[in-house]
Amino acid sequence: MKELICILCPNGCALSVADDQSELAVTGQKCKRGQEFAIAETTNPTRTLCTTVKTSFPEMPVLPVRSATAIPKERIFDVMTEINQILVTEALSSGTPVITNVLGLSIDIITTASLENTH
Amino acid sequence: MKQTDVIVIGGGPAGLAAALAAHRGGAQTLLIEREPRLGGILKQCIHDGFGLVRFSEQLTGPEYAERDIISFKQAGIEALTTTFVTRIKKTATGFILTAVNETGVLTITAKALVLATGCRERTARQVFIHGTRPAGIFTAGTAQHYINLLGQMPTKKCVILGSGDIGLIMARRLTLEGATVLGVYEAKPTPSGLTRNLYQCLHDFDIPLYLSQTVTRVYGEERLTAVEVCAVDENMQPIAGTGQKIDCDALILSVGLIPENELAVSLGVELDPKTKGPLCNEALMTSVDGVFSCGNALHVNDLVDYVSESGERAGTAAANFSCKQRAEIALTADANFAYLVPQRLDLNDIDTKTIIYFRSQRILENCDVVVTVNKQEVLRKHYSHLRPPEMERLEVDFATLNLTSDSTLSFKMEVR
Numbered sequence: 001m002k003e004l005i006c007i008l009c010p011n012g013c014a015l016s017v018a019d020d021q022s023e024l025a026v027t028g029q030k031c032k033r034g035q036e037f038a039i040a041e042t043t044n045p046t047r048t049l050c051t052t053v054k055t056s057f058p059e060m061p062v063l064p065v066r067s068a069t070a071i072p073k074e075r076i077f078d079v080m081t082e083i084n085q086i087l088v089t090e091a092l093s094s095g096t097p098v099i100t101n102v103l104g105l106s107i108d109i110i111t112t113a114s115l116e117n118t119h
Numbered sequence: 120m121k122q123t124d125v126i127v128i129g130g131g132p133a134g135l136a137a138a139l140a141a142h143r144g145g146a147q148t149l150l151i152e153r154e155p156r157l158g159g160i161l162k163q164c165i166h167d168g169f170g171l172v173r174f175s176e177q178l179t180g181p182e183y184a185e186r187d188i189i190s191f192k193q194a195g196i197e198a199l200t201t202t203f204v205t206r207i208k209k210t211a212t213g214f215i216l217t218a219v220n221e222t223g224v225l226t227i228t229a230k231a232l233v234l235a236t237g238c239r240e241r242t243a244r245q246v247f248i249h250g251t252r253p254a255g256i257f258t259a260g261t262a263q264h265y266i267n268l269l270g271q272m273p274t275k276k277c278v279i280l281g282s283g284d285i286g287l288i289m290a291r292r293l294t295l296e297g298a299t300v301l302g303v304y305e306a307k308p309t310p311s312g313l314t315r316n317l318y319q320c321l322h323d324f325d326i327p328l329y330l331s332q333t334v335t336r337v338y339g340e341e342r343l344t345a346v347e348v349c350a351v352d353e354n355m356q357p358i359a360g361t362g363q364k365i366d367c368d369a370l371i372l373s374v375g376l377i378p379e380n381e382l383a384v385s386l387g388v389e390l391d392p393k394t395k396g397p398l399c400n401e402a403l404m405t406s407v408d409g410v411f412s413c414g415n416a417l418h419v420n421d422l423v424d425y426v427s428e429s430g431e432r433a434g435t436a437a438a439n440f441s442c443k444q445r446a447e448i449a450l451t452a453d454a455n456f457a458y459l460v461p462q463r464l465d466l467n468d469i470d471t472k473t474i475i476y477f478r479s480q481r482i483l484e485n486c487d488v489v490v491t492v493n494k495q496e497v498l499r500k501h502y503s504h505l506r507p508p509e510m511e512r513l514e515v516d517f518a519t520l521n522l523t524s525d526s527t528l529s530f531k532m533e534v535r
């Protein structure tokens with residue numbers, strides 16, 4: 001039996017996953033997304049990574065970014081190392097990739113704000 | 120002198136929603152923001168989880184803000200940024216507002232005002248800690264500002280006091296950027312933040328949460344070098360002999376938010392001691408005619424979606440505002456409610472849908488919220504649990520209840 005919290009919405013349902021005869025039985029979810037979350041969390045936990053990248057613009061020295069989709073949880077610090085090497089020198093708008101296919105994970109790191117919005 | 124119908128003060132999510140709603144309601148609208156960029160606190164809330172209710176998506180703070188900023192700009196609403204409101208005077212026909220920015224002093228008149236001034240963090244002054252006053256004590260929001268807007272790390276090894284959501288989010292953020300978060304200390308026996316944040320911010324990174332423990336002393340001359348933590352009893356008083364010294368270079372406070380209402384108070388707006396925001400009616404009009412309140416200035420929300428919702432409501436009402444007699448009755452709530460918003464209902468202006476926001480005072484399992492009019496039950500809603508960190512939203516149709524100025528409108532919580 002594994003206890004976890006569904007993080008997909010603010011309800012934060014407390015879920016239990018029981019490992020019966022090679023099938024995962026999930027209880028505690030208020031909606032079916034909790035079931036999917038619990039199974040993913042037990043087999044391959046992933047998280048959306050949100051952080052910043054450095055820019056060359058003094059009025060906005062860092063720009064927020066996130067992984068376009070959730071990345072494997074155990075790769076978070078590896079991806080952070082990659083992101084921290086980036087320097088943005090152009091006035092990117094939000095949704096622009098700053099790294100494509102980070103560490104071969106088939107996931108892009110995209111901006112979540114626009115540098116052109118400064119003024 | 121500049122003239123407009125509605126002035127919205129504050130360019131965060133509440134103000135943006137209010138300005139858009141006022142504009143759509145046909146009012147000439149002006150938004151005033153003290154910072155250079157619109158978006159308010161969302162600019163620095165780079166984590167995701169925003170917008171699930173409003174957009175059915177998990178957005179980051181800047182992405183959520185950008186959606187509103189785009190709509191705002193497309194609507195062609197005027198915004199004055201880097202502009203500070205210094206004074207507001209009520210006149211017979213509206214308001215005269217004085218503001219300053221780089222062009223000088225501006226005087227603007229308006230028929231209605233929306234105060235969307237957000238909230239501020241409780242600081243070290245509001246928490247009782249012994250010792251020196253070294254550098255290295257700051258609020259979670261300040262740490263967030265340093266890291267997410269300025270790109271500067273304010274600590275290498277820290278202790279967080281208080282388990283509010285921003286503190287939890289910052290525990291994760293600091294860890295991601297290479298700092299060590301030694302623990303989150305919460306004086307109360309239960310955490311203040313959302314369960315999902317305890318899980319994804321602390322549990323994910325093996326950051327310990329210590330309940331019923333607080334920081335009692337700080338050490339260090341110029342820079343903080345250590346803190347003393349101590350267990351507390353049920354009255355939150357430190358228990359002698361439980362003190363423990365922890366070496367660190369910063370103490371980060373996440374001990375709560377307070378609605379920011381300096382301008383409201385200067386206008387004579389009456390505040391609710393429970394929410395610390397204005398007493399409002401269902402249109403979110405305060406005790407002063409023509410002054411509306413929304414977002415975190417009204418009460419501290421946990422979801423931005425409801426900040427926007429209240430902004431929209433206040434903006435719409437401000438656009439429709441005309442001075443008329445009010446016939447307000449109070450919405451009373453029993454002691455199980457931490458608060459209830461709105462606190463009043465204007466019988467001259469009653470709508471078929473009144474949105475009520477509330478929080479419970481303590482954790483309640485399997486209970487009903489019951490609404491009575493003159494002790495007669497008119498509505499009952501079941502909740503599997505109510506927790507103080509989770510704001511609840513309830514829609515009630517008061518229009519069909521034949522309320523009069525003598526009606527007693529009460530809310531209570533009943534555990535089944």
Ligand code: SF4
Nearest residue numbers: 006009012013031034
């Ligand atoms: S199970 Fe459904 S309702 Fe519960 S937290 Fe997950 S997404 Fe939300």
